[in-house]
Amino acid sequence: MKDYKLNFNQKSHTIQFLRKAGKDVFMGQMNANNAMWMIRNGRTTNNPIPHHEDFPICVDNEFWFPGEWKSEDQQKDFSTEENSTEEISTEESSLGF
Numbered sequence: 001m002k003d004y005k006l007n008f009n010q011k012s013h014t015i016q017f018l019r020k021a022g023k024d025v026f027m028g029q030m031n032a033n034n035a036m037w038m039i040r041n042g043r044t045t046n047n048p049i050p051h052h053e054d055f056p057i058c059v060d061n062e063f064w065f066p067g068e069w070k071s072e073d074q075q076k077d078f079s080t081e082e083n084s085t086e087e088i089s090t091e092e093s094s095l096g097f
Contacts, residue, residue: 005070006036006039016029017030018063038059043061
């Protein structure tokens with residue numbers, strides 16, 4: 001089971017994300033519901049990009065989201081069917097972007 005907490009902006013219901021583009025990484029913003037769908041339906045790991053440790057939730061080795069893992073199985077790959085709970089932060093992201 002994956003237990004995580006996403007950090008998103010409650011007022012706009014958006015979340016920052018990082019995405020790989022070749023060797024580059026760029027930052028974007030999306031609706032928090034879209035991010036939750038991606039996390040539920042993708043291959044999720046704890047694989048932060050160097051120098052971006054605030055984005056530990058990796059989906060399909062392509063998207064990274066801010067938050068934190070809450071389970072002890074942080075280093076394992078998880079199948080999407082095992083995800084039965086999600087906890088979302090109600091505070092604004094403190095990432096300063």
